[in-house]
Amino acid sequence: MVEAYESLDYEYALDHDCTTLSRHVFQQLQTFSADAQDLSAIMNRIALAGKLIARRLSRAGLMEGALGFTGSENVQGESVKKMDVYANEVFIAVFKQSGLVCRLASEEMEKPYYIPENCPLGRYTLLYDPIDGSSNVDININVGSIFAVRQQEGDDLDGTASDLLQSGRKLIAAGYILYGPSTVLVYSIGKGVHAFTLDPSLGEFILSSENIQMPEHGPVYSTNEGNFWQWDESIRDYIRYVHRHEGYTARYSGALVGDFHRILFQGGVFLYPGTVKKPEGKLRLLYETAPLAFLAEQAGGRASTGTQDILDAVPEKLHARTPLIIGSKEDVALVESFIQERSRQAIAAH
Numbered sequence: 001m002v003e004a005y006e007s008l009d010y011e012y013a014l015d016h017d018c019t020t021l022s023r024h025v026f027q028q029l030q031t032f033s034a035d036a037q038d039l040s041a042i043m044n045r046i047a048l049a050g051k052l053i054a055r056r057l058s059r060a061g062l063m064e065g066a067l068g069f070t071g072s073e074n075v076q077g078e079s080v081k082k083m084d085v086y087a088n089e090v091f092i093a094v095f096k097q098s099g100l101v102c103r104l105a106s107e108e109m110e111k112p113y114y115i116p117e118n119c120p121l122g123r124y125t126l127l128y129d130p131i132d133g134s135s136n137v138d139i140n141i142n143v144g145s146i147f148a149v150r151q152q153e154g155d156d157l158d159g160t161a162s163d164l165l166q167s168g169r170k171l172i173a174a175g176y177i178l179y180g181p182s183t184v185l186v187y188s189i190g191k192g193v194h195a196f197t198l199d200p201s202l203g204e205f206i207l208s209s210e211n212i213q214m215p216e217h218g219p220v221y222s223t224n225e226g227n228f229w230q231w232d233e234s235i236r237d238y239i240r241y242v243h244r245h246e247g248y249t250a251r252y253s254g255a256l257v258g259d260f261h262r263i264l265f266q267g268g269v270f271l272y273p274g275t276v277k278k279p280e281g282k283l284r285l286l287y288e289t290a291p292l293a294f295l296a297e298q299a300g301g302r303a304s305t306g307t308q309d310i311l312d313a314v315p316e317k318l319h320a321r322t323p324l325i326i327g328s329k330e331d332v333a334l335v336e337s338f339i340q341e342r343s344r345q346a347i348a349a350h
C-alpha cells in the first residue's frame with residue numbers, strides 16, 4: 001500500500017513550488033480587483049528587473065565595461081558605478097511600457113523620470129535605489145535594490161512631484177532584492193513580510209519565507225564604527241554599552257540591504273546616525289529608510305530617526321536624508337534610550 005504521507009509531501013512540494021510572486025499578491029489581497037491586478041503586475045515588473053540585474057551581476061566580471069566607475073557623480077555627489085546606471089535603466093525599461101506607473105524616482109536621477117506621452121500611463125510611482133551598496137559590486141560582495149510604491153495624488157502638472165513629499169505612511173508596497181549567494185526578493189503590501197528566492201532553473205521567484213517575524217531582540221549591531229569620532233555622544237554611549245556587555249556581535253557589510261536582511265531574520269539593530277559631515281545622516285528617506293521601515297514595522301520591528309518613527313518623517317525634498325536606527329523593537333528602544341538620556345541631561349544643564 002502506498003504510504004499516505006508520500007502523497008502529502010508530493011502535494012506540498014507542488015504547491016510550494018507554485019507560489020509565485022504574482023499569485024502571492026492575489027492571495028494576500030483576497031481579490032482580483034483592478035488595484036490587486038495592478039499591484040500584482042507591479043511586483044512582477046520589479047521581479048523582472050531583479051532577474052535582469054542579477055543576471056548582469058553574475059557575469060559582470062567577465063563583461064567588458066560592466067564594472068567600475070562611469071566618471072560622473074550623481075545628485076548625491078557620489079561617484080556613479082556603471083552598474084548603478086545599468087540597474088537604473090533596467091527599472092525604467094521594465095516599467096516604461098507597463099501602463100502601471102506615471103513616474104519613477106531614483107537615487108540616480110535628480111528629478112523623477114516621467115513616462116513619455118507615447119507610453120501608457122499608470123497611477124503609481126515607483127521610488128527606488130537601483131543598486132544599494134554599489135561600492136561592493138566590484139569586489140563581488142552582496143548588493144541590493146530597494147523599492148517603494150506610492151499611488152499618485154493629484155496631477156503633478158507642474159512636474160515638481162510634490163505629492164511624493166509625504167510620510168512613509170502613504171506607502172502602498174515596499175521591499176528589496178538582495179543579490180547574494182541567491183537572489184532574494186522581500187516585499188510587503190501591508191499584510192506581513194514575505195521572501196521569495198529566485199529559482200534560476202524556472203526563472204521565477206518562489207515563496208521561501210512567509211510572514212517573517214523579526215525577533216524582539218537580537219545579538220547583531222550593525223554600524224560603521226569608523227564614524228565614531230563623528231557621532232553624537234548619545235550614540236557613542238550606546239556603542240560603549242555594547243562593547244561592555246556580553247551577547248552582542250558586530251556585523252557590517254557596507255550594503256544596507258544585506259545588513260537589514262540579516263537583522264530581519266536574526267534580530268538586532270542597524271544604525272546610520274547623523275555625523276559631523278552629514279548631520280541628517282547619509283541614507284535617503286523616500287527610497288531607502290522609509291521602504292525598509294515599512295518592512296520592519298510589518299515584521300514586528302521598528303525604525304526610528306532617533307527622535308521619531310521613520311514612517312512619520314516628512315521629506316522637504318525628493319532626496320531628503322534621515323538618520324536610521326532600524327531593527328528589533330528592544331534594540332531600537334535601547335539606542336533611543338541613550339539619545340533620550342543625553343537630551344534629559346542637556347535640558348537639566350540649562
Ligand code: P6P
Pocket residue numbers: 132133134135224254255256257282283
Ligand atoms: P558607509 C551604500 O553606499 C549605502 O548607501 C548603504 O547601502 C550602506 O549601509 C551605507 O551607504 C554605507 O555607508 O559610510 O559606511 O560606507
